[in-house]
Amino acid sequence: MKIVLMADNRKNELLVNFCIAYKTLLLKHQLISVYNTAKYLKSAVDIEVSGLSVDYSSGLEQLAARAQFNEIDCVIYLRDGRNEQQLKDAHELLNVCDYNNIPYATNLATAETLILAIDRGDFDWRLWLKEN
Numbered sequence: 649m650k651i652v653l654m655a656d657n658r659k660n661e662l663l664v665n666f667c668i669a670y671k672t673l674l675l676k677h678q679l680i681s682v683y684n685t686a687k688y689l690k691s692a693v694d695i696e697v698s699g700l701s702v703d704y705s706s707g708l709e710q711l712a713a714r715a716q717f718n719e720i721d722c723v724i725y726l727r728d729g730r731n732e733q734q735l736k737d738a739h740e741l742l743n744v745c746d747y748n749n750i751p752y753a754t755n756l757a758t759a760e761t762l763i764l765a766i767d768r769g770d771f772d773w774r775l776w777l778k779e780n
Contacts, residue, residue, distance in 0.1 A: 651723075716748065724759045
């Protein structure tokens with residue numbers, strides 16, 4: 649599965665800790681993020697993350713476009729609810745996920761639930777959807 653890993657600035661350390669905790673599960677999948685986050689995760693956790701070579705808001709737009717065409721299967725985006733600009737930037741991506749039934753998590757509790765569900769095979773229907 650193609651999993652997007654992102655975090656607002658105040659949540660970057662939390663994303664690193666999440667990736668450390670679930671590294672063995674994440675390594676089974678293709679991971680995607682914006683360039684700086686991908687580079688940060690590579691150095692902090694030693695996992696391969698494909699980085700979009702664009703800035704933060706343009707990266708969100710590219711991810712929304714990929715989600716529109718079902719090119720991603722899951723989004724883990726740890727958000728800081730206090731930063732209004734970042735909430736606005738992520739709005740399009742999350743709306744497209746809602747429209748295309750792409751599961752996403754915006755906090756640690758749902759991220760953990762989502763990654764465990766992926767590991768159990770609860771979202772294998774996404775693979776079937778792409779094949780048909």
